[in-house]
Amino acid sequence: MVHMPHPFIILLGKVVRALARLRGGGSALPGLFVERLDPQFIKKTLAQLPEGVVVISGTNGKTTTTKMVVSLLEAHGLKVFTNRTGSNFTRGVAAALLKDVDLGGHLDADVAVLELDEAHAVKFVEAVQPRHSLILNVMRDQLDRFGEIDATASLLAKLAKSSSQSVVLNREDPRVRRIALELKDQQVSYFGLSDDLLQHFPNDDDLRNQSVKTTKRPTAEVLLSTYKGDQATFTISNKKYETSLKITGVYNVFNSAAAIALAKNILGDDFDAPKTITALSQVTPAFGRGEVFIVDEQPLELVLVKNPSGFRLGLKSFPATGYATMIAINDNYADGRDMSWLWDVEFDALSKAGVATVTGIRAYDMALRLQYDEVPIADVTTDISAALRRFIVQNKTLPKRIYCTYTAMLAIRKDLRKSTNVEAVS
Amino acid sequence: MSKTIHILQLYPNEMNIYGDHGNVLVLRRRLEWHGYSPIVTEYNVGDSFPKTVDIVIGGGGQDSGQEKIHKDLLKIAPKLRALANDGVPMLVVCGLYQLFGKFFQTSKNHRLEGACILDIETFGSNERLIGNTITTTEEFGDIIGYENHSGQTKLGEDAVPLATVLKGAGNNATDGHEGARYKNVIGTYLHGSILPKNPLLADFLIETAVTHRYGAFTPKAIDDGFAEKARGVATQRPR
Numbered sequence: 001m002v003h004m005p006h007p008f009i010i011l012l013g014k015v016v017r018a019l020a021r022l023r024g025g026g027s028a029l030p031g032l033f034v035e036r037l038d039p040q041f042i043k044k045t046l047a048q049l050p051e052g053v054v055v056i057s058g059t060n061g062k063t064t065t066t067k068m069v070v071s072l073l074e075a076h077g078l079k080v081f082t083n084r085t086g087s088n089f090t091r092g093v094a095a096a097l098l099k100d101v102d103l104g105g106h107l108d109a110d111v112a113v114l115e116l117d118e119a120h121a122v123k124f125v126e127a128v129q130p131r132h133s134l135i136l137n138v139m140r141d142q143l144d145r146f147g148e149i150d151a152t153a154s155l156l157a158k159l160a161k162s163s164s165q166s167v168v169l170n171r172e173d174p175r176v177r178r179i180a181l182e183l184k185d186q187q188v189s190y191f192g193l194s195d196d197l198l199q200h201f202p203n204d205d206d207l208r209n210q211s212v213k214t215t216k217r218p219t220a221e222v223l224l225s226t227y228k229g230d231q232a233t234f235t236i237s238n239k240k241y242e243t244s245l246k247i248t249g250v251y252n253v254f255n256s257a258a259a260i261a262l263a264k265n266i267l268g269d270d271f272d273a274p275k276t277i278t279a280l281s282q283v284t285p286a287f288g289r290g291e292v293f294i295v296d297e298q299p300l301e302l303v304l305v306k307n308p309s310g311f312r313l314g315l316k317s318f319p320a321t322g323y324a325t326m327i328a329i330n331d332n333y334a335d336g337r338d339m340s341w342l343w344d345v346e347f348d349a350l351s352k353a354g355v356a357t358v359t360g361i362r363a364y365d366m367a368l369r370l371q372y373d374e375v376p377i378a379d380v381t382t383d384i385s386a387a388l389r390r391f392i393v394q395n396k397t398l399p400k401r402i403y404c405t406y407t408a409m410l411a412i413r414k415d416l417r418k419s420t421n422v423e424a425v426s
Numbered sequence: 427m428s429k430t431i432h433i434l435q436l437y438p439n440e441m442n443i444y445g446d447h448g449n450v451l452v453l454r455r456r457l458e459w460h461g462y463s464p465i466v467t468e469y470n471v472g473d474s475f476p477k478t479v480d481i482v483i484g485g486g487g488q489d490s491g492q493e494k495i496h497k498d499l500l501k502i503a504p505k506l507r508a509l510a511n512d513g514v515p516m517l518v519v520c521g522l523y524q525l526f527g528k529f530f531q532t533s534k535n536h537r538l539e540g541a542c543i544l545d546i547e548t549f550g551s552n553e554r555l556i557g558n559t560i561t562t563t564e565e566f567g568d569i570i571g572y573e574n575h576s577g578q579t580k581l582g583e584d585a586v587p588l589a590t591v592l593k594g595a596g597n598n599a600t601d602g603h604e605g606a607r608y609k610n611v612i613g614t615y616l617h618g619s620i621l622p623k624n625p626l627l628a629d630f631l632i633e634t635a636v637t638h639r640y641g642a643f644t645p646k647a648i649d650d651g652f653a654e655k656a657r658g659v660a661t662q663r664p665r
Binding site for chain 2: 149150331338339341344361362363364365369372374382
């Protein structure tokens with residue numbers, strides 16, 4: 001018999017959460033607090049859900065993909081619990097649960113859809129068995145935390161193996177595709193790209209090779225067939241569906257194929273393709289992923305960058321001309337301490353328009369990187385608040401874009417929220 | 427027509443994991459800024475070895491990458507040894523540093539013979555040495571970088587350490603030195619990438635290569651202000 005978490009612990013946790021929010025802090029502290037008091041809290045609470053637990057992991061695009069999956073399930077009438085804040089550690093899950101449970105420990109939801117960081121996913125599934133899982137990709141990211149990317153892939157294989165019913169894999173990522181070889185008890189399906197689009201989505205091995213080889217790949221349950229402007233065509237079980245999208249960036253659009261494939265597994269016979277496509281067309285970018293503010297009547301866009309492939313695709317997705325660009329690079333634990341990754345991104349795309357402001361703890365590492373791509377820089381300072389103020393004042397009449405690492409993004413958001421002439425639009 | 431310098435980049439397909447392209451980019455740009463014409467040749471498994479080589483550069487890879495290039499590296503090892511003995515400057519980081527030694531023995535006791543250019547031996551371990559690292563040398567001042575390796579490297583009698591560790595681990599968890607040096611060959615665990623933040627080291631490779639090929643080197647002034655400030659910040663960061 002599974003015991004409900006103690007009401008007193010839940011109440012205490014909720015108080016800590018309220019206090020943490022008052023001082024504008026992150027979501028991890030209250031989660032840590034409850035975990036300490038009741039290590040079984042997550043397991044006990046999630047065990048109640050009739051449709052079980054779904055886990056999404058991989059290097060890039062977890063937050064946006066999770067957001068899409070939640071929308072698709074909600075469109076089918078399911079009540080979904082999720083860790084919305086992008087805090088994809090176990091503690092983030094505990095913190096999100098605290099918000100939604102009542103004092104009796106009841107969670108009013110049909111299914112939990114959780115995004116988990118690779119290393120934390122493994123810890124999480126030791127405590128809670130997911131029914132379905134989705135593995136997006138394995139790119140070099142925070143190698144200082146995980147060691148090497150083959151090691152990261154083996155973490156993801158553990159997640160896949162722990163799933164009780166189904167696993168969705170990225171057909172175009174050889175390290176993810178290979179996980180299928182280790183799966184015996186699960187239903188395995190793939191999301192993928194048409195051969196035409198494959199050239200635009202290099203995997204980690206292809207990042208340096210110009211030609212992407214189209215090797216023999218398994219059949220994809222959901223395929224992104226075409227993508228141009230904001231129009232995309234998906235092939236779901238061999239039927240084509242065309243739609244416009246609000247999400248931007250090639251990677252997010254590819255991951256929407258993953259979201260459809262996962263929703264299909266969760267919903268089974270209840271899956272309705274036209275309904276899914278309509279819901280998908282309405283999804284807006286997630287927290288910090290193409291998030292747009294209006295500052296002095298001009299849009300200011302935040303683009304989260306945390307690894308070479310994400311940064312490359314960001315630079316590829318958004319044209320630099322006509323925009324004022326700022327780059328904010330921190331090296332806190334959540335960002336990754338090793339600056340090597342900046343040298344795996346080419347910044348030629350910015351050399352014509354130049355970069356207005358470079359900031360963050362590692363501002364000078366970034367400036368040094370730009371120097372070697374001969375990109376002009378107007379202003380360099382490690383103080384993010386000062387940099388942001390000057391960036392806004394000196395580029396008053398221009399639309400703005402800020403490429404930022406995770407903790408730099410948190411700092412910038414906080415400053416923007418404090419400012420009175422800022423309006424959050426998405 | 428400015429003077430050309432040929433850079434040979436070893437195994438970029440397999441050994442490029444920690445921003446190793448940054449090192450090549452820095453050599454290329456600084457050569458241009460000093461008034462020379464760099465030509466970068468990528469050498470991958472099965473390629474024919476180029477005739478003209480002025481600088482050799484190689485990076486880190488995963489264990490799977492090291493195994494893929496291993497046989498090919500042994501094939502070209504005599505050519506690399508001849509270049510090294512002739513005074514050609516080389517920089518090998520992490521994975522290729524290990525394979526430039528006598529052998530790399532994995533934690534499962536599988537032994538990969540090395541190219542025997544550096545008198546070093548590396549043993550795989552379960553301990554990963556990770557973090558910001560500061561070392562010091564007489565020739566290049568402080569060398570600042572980031573290490574991330576589980577191989578522990580022991581220096582033999584013929585090897586000279588590149589640097590003394592001020593912060594971090596270096597070659598192994600006990601000896602307190604980092605990297606190895608033989609003639610103008612430099613092996614190191616430091617990336618981040620190493621050359622951008624250590625312009626003295628970059629210019630050493632360039633000056634050695636140019637002098638070796640043309641007899642003399644005339645440097646031009648390069649603004650290393652950002653590098654200087656980035657070094658200052660890096661020394662203040664947690665491990």
